[in-house]
Amino acid sequence: MQLNINQKFENIAVAVRQITKKVDQNNKGYYHLQVSIGLKSYDSKIWNDDEKIGEEIVPGCLAYISGIAKNFKGSIQLHISNIQRIFNPSQELLNSVIPTxxxxxxxxxxxxxxxxxxxxxxxxxxxxxxxxxxxxxxxxxxxxxxxxxxxxxxxxxxxxxxxxxxxxxxxxxxxxxxxxxxxxxxxxxxxxxxxxxxxxxxxxxxxxxxxxxxxxxxxxxxxxxxxxxxxxxxxxxxxxxxxxxxxxxxxxxxxxxxxxxxxxxxxxxxxxxxxxxxxxxxxxxxxxDTGLDSWTEYNPTYKRSIKKT
Missing domain, CATH: 1.10.3210 (Hypothetical protein af1432)
Incomplete structure (x- = not known):
């Protein structure tokens, strides 16, 4: 599944790769996530600091998310308005989300x-x-x-x-x-x-x-x-x-x-x-990569951007 700029999405299944609680410049808490659908990996934000999110949503879990895809510095960033953990996902659902x-x-x-x-x-x-x-x-x-x-x-x-x-x-x-x-x-x-x-x-x-x-x-x-x-x-x-x-x-x-x-x-x-x-x-x-141009974002492992073919 490929998400596009300004595309609204509702209850799509993702794998949560990372989640971190952070504080913005106005001292307001939010969550920064990396979520994936198949091979695609999306930088994501949840603009509230509800403790329940941090307790339930952990790396490696599956979740349903709703929100909108935005352009952030030339890449797609997901602004998540609602997230719900999927407990005991079926094998069919797992296969649709995990990278193969x-x-x-x-x-x-x-x-x-x-x-x-x-x-x-x-x-x-x-x-x-x-x-x-x-x-x-x-x-x-x-x-x-x-x-x-x-x-x-x-x-x-x-x-x-x-x-x-x-x-x-x-x-x-x-x-x-x-x-x-x-x-x-x-x-x-x-x-x-x-x-x-x-x-x-x-x-x-x-x-x-x-x-x-x-x-x-x-x-x-x-x-x-x-x-x-x-x-x-x-x-x-x-x-x-x-x-x-x-x-x-x-x-x-x-x-x-x-x-x-x-x-x-x-x-x-x-x-x-x-x-x-x-x-x-x-x-x-x-x-x-979810960037919008012909180069990937900077790759810290290889210390370079990579030209998309």
């Missing part, structure tokens, strides 16, 4: 299976089959996002990002034929597996306590290590190479990796991950 990806779940499942089928090493193939058949992975991998805000931050984003990284790695292997294909592809498929625990389900899509304390790199390396331990005679050297790729995929210590890439396969996975994340982040910024 660009590939459906059944297609992504087939794509992951197809990628695994290209692996020749029996230990690595067994590992991948076992991991993607784990109950937690089957339940969450195709539903959760790959990020809370910046990239692939939509339902199915984790699987979508993983497939992109794997396909980029395949292309690297075609160009740089000395890359160990099985190791690099397996690491690409497993590099973000820990995000099934790091992020909560939609509509909240926030970092869990476990995710904040341990991070997806540690959680993923632990999951894969445990899966490897259940495969008889899995070669130690192969285990170290795979785990190293997971631990180093952020590329730098200051970006959260406990080690930097020290193998060709690790640097390939890191660069594939970076390419997928940054290109999608630009695309997502464009899709979310």
């Amino acid at each position: 990806g660009f590939v459906n779940e059944s297609d992504m499942i087939k794509e992951i299976e197809k990628l695994i089928s290209t692996i020749k090493n029996p230990y690595i193939k067994t590992l991948l089959e076992n991991v993607f058949n784990l109950p937690d992975v089957k339940k969450h991998f195709y539903k959760k996002a790959a990020g809370a805000e910046i990239h692939h931050a939509y339902q199915g984003g984790l699987a979508h990002h993983t497939i992109e990284v794997a396909k980029i790695v395949q292309n690297y292997c075609n160009i740089f034929t000395y890359i160990k294909y099985d190791v690099a592809l397996a690491a690409a498929l497993l590099h973000d597996i820990g995000k099934i625990y790091e992020l909560s389900p939609f509509p909240e899509n926030k970092y869990t306590t476990k995710g904040r304390l341990l991070g997806h790199i540690t959680l993923g390396a632990d999951l894969v290590s445990r899966a490897i331990s259940e495969i008889k005679d899995f070669p130690n050297e192969l285990k170290y190479e795979l785990i190293h790729c997971i631990l180093s995929h952020h590329g730098m210590l200051e970006m959260g990796s406990p080690v930097v890439p020290m193998t060709i396969e690790a640097i390939a996975v890191h660069n594939a991950d970076k390419a997928s994340a940054e290109i999608n982040a630009f695309h997502l910024a464009i899709e979310r």
